[in-house]
Amino acid sequence: xxxxxxxxxxxxxxxxxxxxxxxxxxxxxxxxxxxxxxxxxxxxxxxxxxxxxxxxxxxxxxxxxxxxxxxxxxxxxxxxxxxxxxxxxxxxxxxxxxxxxxxxxxxxxxxxxxxxxxxxxxxxxxxxxxxxxxxxxxxxxxxxxxxxxxxxxxxxxxxxxxxxxxxxxxxxxxxxxxxxxxxxxxxxxxxxxxxxxxxxxxxxxxxxxxxxxxxxxxxxxxxxxxxxxxxxxxxxxxxxxxxxxxxxxxxxxxxxxxxxxxxxxxxxxxxxxxxxxxxxxxxxxxxxxxxxxxxxxxxxxxxxxxxxxxxxxxxxxxxxxxxxxxxxxxxxxxxxxxxxxxxxxxxxxxxxxxxxxxxxxxxxxxxxxxxxxxxxxxxxxxxxxxxxxxxxxxxxxxxxxxxxxxxxxxxxxxxxxxxxxxxxxxxxxxxxxxxxxxxxxxxxxxxxxxxxxxxxxxxxxxxxxxxxxxxxxxxxxxxxxxxxxxxxxxxxxxxxxxxxxx
Numbered sequence: 270x271x272x273x274x275x276x277x278x279x280x281x282x283x284x285x286x287x288x289x290x291x292x293x294x295x296x297x298x299x300x301x302x303x304x305x306x307x308x309x310x311x312x313x314x315x316x317x318x319x320x321x322x323x324x325x326x327x328x329x330x331x332x333x334x335x336x337x338x339x340x341x342x343x344x345x346x347x348x349x350x351x352x353x354x355x356x357x358x359x360x361x362x363x364x365x366x367x368x369x370x371x372x373x374x375x376x377x378x379x380x381x382x383x384x385x386x387x388x389x390x391x392x393x394x395x396x397x398x399x400x401x402x403x404x405x406x407x408x409x410x411x412x413x414x415x416x417x418x419x420x421x422x423x424x425x426x427x428x429x430x431x432x433x434x435x436x437x438x439x440x441x442x443x444x445x446x447x448x449x450x451x452x453x454x455x456x457x458x459x460x461x462x463x464x465x466x467x468x469x470x471x472x473x474x475x476x477x478x479x480x481x482x483x484x485x486x487x488x489x490x491x492x493x494x495x496x497x498x499x500x501x502x503x504x505x506x507x508x509x510x511x512x513x514x515x516x517x518x519x520x521x522x523x524x525x526x527x528x529x530x531x532x533x534x535x536x537x538x539x540x541x542x543x544x545x546x547x548x549x550x551x552x553x554x555x556x557x558x559x560x561x562x563x564x565x566x567x568x569x570x571x572x573x574x575x576x577x578x579x580x581x582x583x584x585x586x587x588x589x590x591x592x593x594x595x596x597x598x599x600x601x602x603x604x605x606x607x608x609x610x611x612x613x614x615x616x617x618x619x620x621x622x623x624x625x626x627x628x629x630x631x632x633x634x635x636x637x638x639x640x641x642x643x644x645x646x647x648x649x650x651x652x653x654x655x656x657x658x659x660x661x662x663x664x665x666x667x668x669x670x671x672x673x674x675x676x677x678x679x680x681x682x683x684x685x686x687x688x689x690x691x692x693x694x695x696x697x698x699x700x701x702x703x704x705x706x707x708x709x710x711x712x713x714x715x716x717x718x719x720x721x722x723x724x725x726x727x728x729x730x731x732x733x734x735x736x737x738x739x740x741x742x743x744x745x746x747x748x749x750x751x752x753x754x755x756x757x758x759x760x761x762x763x764x765x766x767x768x769x770x771x
Contacts, residue, residue, distance in 0.1 A: 307758035309652075311342050311410040315754075318521035319350070319400040319433040320456035320535075321493050322392070322418045325425070330392045330418040333658040334402065335682060335718040336384040339410040339755060346406015349377035350390070350414055350433075352398045353458075353491040384408060387657055387685040387718050399458045399493030402433060410755035413718070415658040417746065419737055424452055425527030427640040428737045430658070430746030431535035435754070436460050436519040440538040442511040443561040443598065444628035444643055447471075447478075447499045450529040454495045455511060458521045459488040465518030471498065472563060472598050473506035488520055495525075508600040510563040510626070531632060532640040534746050539645040542566075542624035546646035549613040549702065550667035550732025550747055551606070556639070557632040558603040560614065562625050564593045570623035575615040576606060577669050582615065582700040590619055611704040613669040613730065616646070633743040642734075642747045649728035650677075650721050651752025656733040657718040659707075665734040666707040666719060670697040676725040681708040685715030697729065721750055 322330040334350055378390035378400060384407055404412035414433035420426045436458075445453045459465045469483035480502040488494045498511065513522050527533035540546065542565055551558060564570040570593040575582045585606050593599040606612065616627060629644040659681075668677055680692045688710030695705050710717050723729045731750035738744070 307760045309756040310759050311339050311756055312754065313405065313409055315404045315409040315412040316460050317402040317412060317414050317433040317435060318458040318460055319402065319414060319416045320431070320458060320523050320525070321399045321495055322397050322416055323420060323429070324395050325420050325423055326395050327421045327423065328394060328418050330397055330416065331658070332378050332390045332400070332414060332416055333387050333685070333716055334379045334381055334414045335387040335655060335657045336381060336404060336408045337411040337653065337655055337720050338385040342407035342410060344407065346404070346408045348402070348404035348408035348412060349380040350400050350402035351377040353401050353493065381408060386683045387716055389685050389716060399456065401458070401460050401491065411653060411655055411753040413655040413657050413753060415656070415748070417658050417735065419744065424529050425533035427532030427742055428735065428744035428746045429525070429534050430735055430748060431523055431537060432748050434521045434523065436521045438515040438519055440513040440522040441542070441563070441626040442524045442536055442538055443563045443626050444536050444630055445498060445509045445511050445524050445526055446507055447502060447509055448505050448507045452527040453498045454525045455498060455513070456493060456495050456523050456525060457488045458493040459490060459518060461518055462490050463518060464489055465520050466516040467520060468514045468516060469496070469501060470512040471502055472510040472512070472596060473504060474508065474598055476596050478502040478504045478506065478509070508561045508598050510598045526643065528641060530637070530639065532742065534642040536628060536643040537645050537749070539626040539628055540648050542626050544618045544622035544624055546616040546625065546627050547613060547669060547671055547730045548627065548629050548644045548646050549669045549730040549749060550644060550734060551612045551614065551629065551631060552633060552734055552745070553607050553609050553611050553704065555607055555631050555633055556605055556635060558606050559630040560591065560601045560603060560627065561630065562591060562593045562599050562627040564595050564623055564625045566624055567595055568621065568623045569594050570625045571619040572616045572625065573619045575617070577613045577615055577671060577700055577702045578610050579701055579703055593625055611667055611702045613667065613702040615671055631747065633745060638741050638743070640743050640745060642745055644732060644747050645749065647730060647749035648751040650723060650731050650750055653720060653722045653755060654731060654750035654753050655718055655720045656748055656750050657716070658735065659717050659719055659733070661709045661713055663736040664707060665704055667702055667704050667732045668695065668697050669702040669730040670699055670727070671730070672699060672728065673726055674699045675723055675727050675729050677729055678722045678724050679705065679707055680720045681710045682718040682720065684710050684713040684717045687714035688712045688717065694724065
């Protein structure tokens with residue numbers, strides 16, 4: 270083997286550590302492979318994008334960023350969350366001298382100093398742009414950013430929260446709407462140096478909603494693009510599935526779903542289409558839960574519904590199944606399905622396995638004091654997942670083990686302004702959901718992160734509910750906790766390549 274071959278192997282390994290799995294095998298003299306099973310290495314670079322938080326002048330937004338301490342990382346690296354297009358977090362733009370009339374242009378909203386400790390930043394009003402966050406070196410594995418906005422009054426009033434997400438090329442959002450009283454925006458954010466081109470399709474209860482305006486939408490480099498869904502079609506629908514595909518480039522996407530009477534929240538993308546789905550963390554005091562599902566293939570789906578409660582799986586009375594016609598959005602009102610207990614919804618095929626996407630719209634409160642949040646179908650925790658922006662008295666962590674009893678380690682980080690990390694281990698019985706008494710940092714000051722790690726056979730699913738006071742309105746937001754993708758699989762060479770350099 271010559272030096273050129275060695276350089277190619279090193280390059281492929283480095284690429285895997287940044288972008289994900291890379292298959293690599295080197296033939297030996299007999300033609301066989303010399304590659305061993307892949308080893309897990311920490312990622313070396315991570316990008317996350319936060320959408321423009323609100324169009325309300327009454328909005329107050331906080332950002333919290335955190336990287337768990339990860340073994341195997343070096344001592345270098347950095348992370349920051351900053352506005353795109355030369356704007357400051359307050360929306361001001363620099364003049365030619367680089368000066369801004371409000372604050373330093375382009376100054377990061379947050380810039381962590383070390384892994385293991387959250388850092389926070391704030392913004393106010395309607396001029397806050399979308400943000401782009403990057404983390405390298407020791408800050409990259411598990412880099413997590415939360416955007417939380419509180420709106421005092423008006424459409425979408427209440428608490429809105431979202432995990433800032435990595436860019437991708439396809440997204441599904443069941444649970445959006447174009448009906449009267451709804452103001453839903455699809456936010457697209459482009460982190461790259463070249464423009465992205467995106468197609469948007471909308472599906473209602475009878476199939477595709479007529480529109481030519483969703484084709485070939487350009488998202489400029491390092492910029493965000495909020496698109497009002499009702500401008501893409503003249504049809505009004507209570508339950509809409511939004512499908513985003515990227516022709517060129519990549520974007521991050523999220524739907525801001527706002528209701529004149531029921532408040533609002535961010536609707537994150539559903540997990541990839543699958544025959545079985547888990548929607549974890551329905552609040553025990555939910556007054557109305559609505560399931561929205563979509564089958565993107567050519568076949569209808571028949572789904573069996575089960576609620577994973579603290580005592581085991583039960584069938585929602587009168588709502589045992591849901592038929593989802595191909596290419597049409599189906600919805601089912603489950604009412605107060607949790608009946609005062611923690612719960613997660615499990616969807617499995619009744620007969621033939623057909624991939625679907627799904628989300629829940631969850632309402633708390635009654636009358637004119639109602640508030641809304643969304644729970645999309647999500648991937649399992651996997652190796653590790655983190656959620657940030659937690660407070661000592663307003664945080665609920667729900668853990669679900671749909672298949673088998675599992676032990677789960679939960680670590681509360683240091684506080685953003687002080688405090689010592691604390692770790693607890695919980696046993697979640699098969700088929701149950703538990704609202705666990707999550708640990709709180711000793712001597713907590715500020716907010717903190719929760720990191721979830723299964724320590725025995727899974728899978729485990731998790732969701733965090735964050736609450737806030739809101740003049741009688743039960744303001745809340747829910748985020749799911751999929752794997753943080755902090756490590757990638759890189760094949761390990763079977764022989765010592767250093768001896769071949771001679």
